[in-house]
Amino acid sequence: MKKQILIIIYALLFSALFGVNTNAQYEVGKHYAGPSIGLSFLGSTAQFGLNYEYAFTIQNFGTVGAGGIFRYWSYKESFFGGSWSYTNILIGGQFNYHFKFDNKKFDPWVGAVLAYDAGSVDLKSSNSIFYAEPSHGGLWLGFHGGTRYWITPTIALMGRVGFGTLSYGALEVGVDFKF
Numbered sequence: 001m002k003k004q005i006l007i008i009i010y011a012l013l014f015s016a017l018f019g020v021n022t023n024a025q026y027e028v029g030k031h032y033a034g035p036s037i038g039l040s041f042l043g044s045t046a047q048f049g050l051n052y053e054y055a056f057t058i059q060n061f062g063t064v065g066a067g068g069i070f071r072y073w074s075y076k077e078s079f080f081g082g083s084w085s086y087t088n089i090l091i092g093g094q095f096n097y098h099f100k101f102d103n104k105k106f107d108p109w110v111g112a113v114l115a116y117d118a119g120s121v122d123l124k125s126s127n128s129i130f131y132a133e134p135s136h137g138g139l140w141l142g143f144h145g146g147t148r149y150w151i152t153p154t155i156a157l158m159g160r161v162g163f164g165t166l167s168y169g170a171l172e173v174g175v176d177f178k179f
Contacts, residue, residue: 025150025178026098026107028055028063032148036158036174040073042088042167047073049172051158053096065096069113071170082125086136089118094144107148107156115140117166141165146172154178 026032032053040047053067071090076083092115099108119137142164148156156176163169 025104025148025153025156026055026063026065027178028057030055031179032065032067032156032176033179034158034174034176036160036172038160038170038172040075040088041169041171042073042075045073045075047071047170047172049174051094051174051176053094055098061097062100063098065094065098065109065111067094068092069094069115082123085122085124087120087122088137090115090140091118092116092140105150107150108145109147110145111143113140113142113144113162113164115142117168138166140168142168148176 032051032055034051036049036051038047038049039045048071050070051067052069053065055063055065057063069090069092072088074085074087076085092113094111094113096109096111099110101108117137117140121136142162144160144162146158146160148158150156154177156178158172158174158176160172160174161170162172
């Protein structure tokens, strides 16, 4: 019985992912949100995120999206006698320009992010009297580009690469949902 249920579940998932004819997927007036995981180039560590975007049109410009982002990552730098531990929480807004593309399963974009990095630093050392705590975090400006690939009319796989101030950069993948 369990085997039959698993076969039915796999068949439903397979048909949902590959058997759906998708049309123009980035639609004006719709919301797009989803989680992401990536590699932060700052500290070479995993970064976890949430993305939100609302699609609209600007006359004589094109289709755009505006929304918010959230990112979290932390890393450690060791040195003789101790280590620095960094934690980053990035909260901000994004604005993206979406390109027209013949293949409606792809939704490529470029954009900008203005955010605040609520960063913190912790020193663990037996000689902490000799070290001043470095500044960390602050106002952040970044640029990114990416694409969505629609696997169903409401679910897309997402890839993004971004660079910004504060020596930040990241390569991310995720899933976006349209509602």
